[in-house]
Amino acid sequence: MNFTHRLIHHAMEFIPSREDLQATRVFVLDALGTGLSGTHISYAKVLAEQARHWHGDGAACLIGHQQSLSRDGAALVNGYLIHNQEYDCVHERAIVHPMGVILGVLLAHGDVEELTGAELVDAVACGVEVAISIGLVARTPLKFYRQGMAAALGATAALGKLKRLDADGVTSAMGLCYSQLSGTMQAHAEGSPMLPMQMGFNARAVLNAVDLALAGIPGPKEFLEGRYGYFNLMEIAWHQADAEAALEGGHWIQELSHKPFPTGRATHAVIDALSELKAQHDFACAEVVAINVAGPPLVVQLGGRPVEEGMAPNYARLCLGYVAASALMEDGVAPRDFYPDRLADPARLELARKLRLSVDSNPDENALAPVTVTIELNNGQQHTQTIAIMRGHPQNPLTSEAYLQKFRRGAASAAQPLETEQLETLMATVQTLETLPDTKMLTQLLTP
Numbered sequence: 137m138n139f140t141h142r143l144i145h146h147a148m149e150f151i152p153s154r155e156d157l158q159a160t161r162v163f164v165l166d167a168l169g170t171g172l173s174g175t176h177i178s179y180a181k182v183l184a185e186q187a188r189h190w191h192g193d194g195a196a197c198l199i200g201h202q203q204s205l206s207r208d209g210a211a212l213v214n215g216y217l218i219h220n221q222e223y224d225c226v227h228e229r230a231i232v233h234p235m236g237v238i239l240g241v242l243l244a245h246g247d248v249e250e251l252t253g254a255e256l257v258d259a260v261a262c263g264v265e266v267a268i269s270i271g272l273v274a275r276t277p278l279k280f281y282r283q284g285m286a287a288a289l290g291a292t293a294a295l296g297k298l299k300r301l302d303a304d305g306v307t308s309a310m311g312l313c314y315s316q317l318s319g320t321m322q323a324h325a326e327g328s329p330m331l332p333m334q335m336g337f338n339a340r341a342v343l344n345a346v347d348l349a350l351a352g353i354p355g356p357k358e359f360l361e362g363r364y365g366y367f368n369l370m371e372i373a374w375h376q377a378d379a380e381a382a383l384e385g386g387h388w389i390q391e392l393s394h395k396p397f398p399t400g401r402a403t404h405a406v407i408d409a410l411s412e413l414k415a416q417h418d419f420a421c422a423e424v425v426a427i428n429v430a431g432p433p434l435v436v437q438l439g440g441r442p443v444e445e446g447m448a449p450n451y452a453r454l455c456l457g458y459v460a461a462s463a464l465m466e467d468g469v470a471p472r473d474f475y476p477d478r479l480a481d482p483a484r485l486e487l488a489r490k491l492r493l494s495v496d497s498n499p500d501e502n503a504l505a506p507v508t509v510t511i512e513l514n515n516g517q518q519h520t521q522t523i524a525i526m527r528g529h530p531q532n533p534l535t536s537e538a539y540l541q542k543f544r545r546g547a548a549s550a551a552q553p554l555e556t557e558q559l560e561t562l563m564a565t566v567q568t569l570e571t572l573p574d575t576k577m578l579t580q581l582l583t584p
Contacts, residue, residue: 173546215240215339230271246575253572263294268388281319311355313345327451394528405507457488
């Protein structure tokens, strides 16, 4: 039995543990918070209107909107909202952001068909399990949009299982999804708003793929390991040993990392280092002569873009110079730092241009740490800090207080913030998510 077949059988038999259940609650709440925050991005309204034009009105809620759309339109928009600030959780080794696609699909499905909270929890954990298993097999740097593609394959397995497809049916559905996967890193390189929209397109593809499989249309069977399958076409290099290790590990939802800041994860070690350096040495931004950063190849690939006048928010979120300057000036990075006034702030841009980035000797093409930051001050002093494990990583987790604070901060930045009582009810509902008789009780709380 090859990896593809073993993975599908693993998904069909997967039962979340008690620890998986707790992690699922935590990261569902996190994704809802990032989705609410994502409504303040200007393109959110544009995409919602376009999705309405494409797919029509319906019964599926849009996170943070009074408007509701058809199932496919809601999955498209919600997937985008959860990811549009690079604020959603990530599995660092796999480089997969699973929740935009997986939760976007399942919330939309639950609004048009019956879905209990227990079924939602099981499906989220199963989808993450498959998505991360696929992402862990990759050996090459990002070229195609692994972040959303692997998530889409995971979501297809979860939804197919939920719809009671057998193993052959799930295989067909995943092959049909593979044939519709979309996204490359070109949007990322340019800082284009298309980047997070690729999450939404992949979420919509999941629903279409499962529909086709239920209708009896077969999909490609060797969609992972075939000559033109995902691993050989889009990842280029992979090894059977990594595939075996991915299946032998498991319960991957417990290994997701929170992202404390609305920036690419490749910038977070720099933010952490600067926060520690400033706390230790109490220097002013005006004293900084240079910010020297040495990190793995992927950090340079993702964050090594030049500081530019008139940067778009999506570009600035992975511009290490801009993110570093914001971290020093604001003692952290928040959604507000990507508003037009701060993106155009001359003092911030001047500080941003003082960052120098270099590749260290790390041979891992997918590593995001360790990262070493050295601050040079105008009095000749130099201070250095190395971050091996970023805040939010399962080995350096956020406290309950910290991730709830992140949720509240994100929700408060929504275009139409929820009333305090409604927000607290939403948080309490997610804490007992598996007891809900109908997930519509959850999505109704996302409507301002």
